[in-house]
Every structure is written in C-alpha cells, then in structure tokens.
Amino acid sequence: MQGLLEGKVAVITGAGSGVGRAAIKLWAEHGAKVIAADINLPNAEESVKLAGAPQGQIKAVECNVADPDSVNAAVALAVETFGRLDIIYNNAGITVLPVPGVGMKKLVDLDHAEMRKVEEVNINGVIFGCQAAIRQFDKQGGPGVIVNTASVAGLTGYGGVLYGSTKGAVVAMTRTLAIEVAEKGIRVNSVCPAGMLTNYGGMNPEHEQKDKILEGMGRAHPLGKAIDTADTAGAAMFLASDLAGNITGVNLPVDGGLTAGKKVGG
Numbered sequence: 001m002q003g004l005l006e007g008k009v010a011v012i013t014g015a016g017s018g019v020g021r022a023a024i025k026l027w028a029e030h031g032a033k034v035i036a037a038d039i040n041l042p043n044a045e046e047s048v049k050l051a052g053a054p055q056g057q058i059k060a061v062e063c064n065v066a067d068p069d070s071v072n073a074a075v076a077l078a079v080e081t082f083g084r085l086d087i088i089y090n091n092a093g094i095t096v097l098p099v100p101g102v103g104m105k106k107l108v109d110l111d112h113a114e115m116r117k118v119e120e121v122n123i124n125g126v127i128f129g130c131q132a133a134i135r136q137f138d139k140q141g142g143p144g145v146i147v148n149t150a151s152v153a154g155l156t157g158y159g160g161v162l163y164g165s166t167k168g169a170v171v172a173m174t175r176t177l178a179i180e181v182a183e184k185g186i187r188v189n190s191v192c193p194a195g196m197l198t199n200y201g202g203m204n205p206e207h208e209q210k211d212k213i214l215e216g217m218g219r220a221h222p223l224g225k226a227i228d229t230a231d232t233a234g235a236a237m238f239l240a241s242d243l244a245g246n247i248t249g250v251n252l253p254v255d256g257g258l259t260a261g262k263k264v265g266g
C-alpha cells in the first residue's frame, strides 16, 4: 500500500513526547516529510531518532506554540526545508496537575496565572498554529489541512473545568474555522482522545504499575481497552490524508466508545 501521506509536508507540534512522538513516526512511515516542533528541543530530537526515518525526512525544531513568532518560524522552516506546507497538526497541549486525593482542581481553587498558562498553550497555541498554516496555504494559492487536538474533556464533563474549557474552545474553533476557510479548500478537524498514559499531567508512561493503570483506563471504555498514542496519531493521520478529503468541521472521539453512552439493561 502506498503511504497515506506520500509527498505531503507536515508540521506537528508537541512532537517531543506522547502522541506527537507517535505521530511523527507513523506519518513519516506513510511518506510525510515532517517538522517535529516542541518547546523541548532535546525531546523532539529524541523523537526524530526513535522514528528511524531516512536522514532528512524529519527535522526537529524548538517551538513554543504560545508564541506566534515561534510557530511562524516552524512553518517557515517547513517551507525552507521541504518547499511547502500541506498539513499542520496542532497537537501540543498542557494541563494542570491533579491534586493528590482530590483529583482535578475545582473552579474555585484555580489561580489566574495558572489559567493564563493553560489557555495560552491550549487555545491561543492552536489559533497561532491555524493562522501560520492558513497564511502559508494562502501564499501557495492552494488547499491545506489542519488537524487540532481537543479531548473528550471538550465534549463531556471529564477533565476539570480549566482543561475542559480550553478543549471545548478547540472543539468550537474547529467547527467555526472549518466553515470560515472551506471555500479555500482548507479542511479543519480535530481528534478528541480519552485518557492516554503519556508524560501528560504528571503521569509517566513507564510507571511501575503501568499494566494496572492501563487496565483501569480500559475498563472505563465500552471497548474495554486503554487508548494508545498510536490510536490518536492514526486517527489524526486519517483526517490529514486525502481519504478524508470531504470531511471538515469534525471533532473525532478516539475514546473506545466512552462518549457514545453507557450500556443500559442486560
């Protein structure tokens, strides 16, 4: 089978860990040329090494998505290195750490500095990524693809008020922007994963109780399996690919059926 992203040029943010790390490997295996952008450059470089793609197919860059100049520079690097931009995957995101014994911080306990930090990355970071990509698509005079990362926390009441509201903003932004840019042939969709065991929110993918944690996560889903980073990277790749050429404005749950509802009766 030919790669789903053969000949495409993509910028993937948050490429130094978790979903981003899985995405650069999978997307490169499917033929994409990738700029692996992360605020943590050594981690992005490690992701490039682990992807094992031919020399030059993936390039790591330091990029803070909360700084529009930094995002513009990552897109400019894609153009300088690979000649164009076809896809941006706005995957970088952060959350507040759960409070031991309490869970996610309650609204009344949020402080303003913390709110600003999460909003800057999760909302404005996605807006800056969309702006940088659309300006480049316009320069190229052609279509393009945006994939955002929201969360089941943007579709339901999971995940705490602060994080959930930032991801709800990504859900709304994805729909609204899809309509705004549809006439240019630009598609905008998001993936909405359920919990994955990554470095996210103070978790640790190499936790000594990993198997137990994954089993617990899986029990929450009708399909009974925890969500893996490759599940999300794969769903995002489908949305980025020409297979999804007539799909826009969709927020796709990657959640083992979690948001579909609960089994009732026997």
Ligand SMILES: NC(=O)c1ccc[n+]([C@@H]2O[C@H](COP(=O)([O-])OP(=O)(O)OC[C@H]3O[C@@H](n4cnc5c(N)ncnc54)[C@H](O)[C@@H]3O)[C@@H](O)[C@H]2O)c1
Pocket (backbone or CB within 6 Å): 013, 014, 015, 016, 017, 018, 019, 020, 037, 038, 039, 040, 043, 063, 064, 065, 066, 091, 092, 093, 094, 121, 125, 149, 150, 151, 152, 192, 193, 194, 195, 196, 197, 198, 199, 200, 201
């Ligand atoms: N892990 C989960 O349970 C889960 C569930 C639903 C949605 N998500 C979303 O998936 C996305 C990826 O999460 P993950 O689980 O891979 O997390 P992760 O923490 O393993 O990886 C996130 C990466 O983003 C980078 N990053 C953080 N701030 C950045 C910034 N300002 N600029 C550029 N890069 C930055 C980090 O350095 C890290 O490499 C996030 O948007 C997250 O909200 C995660």
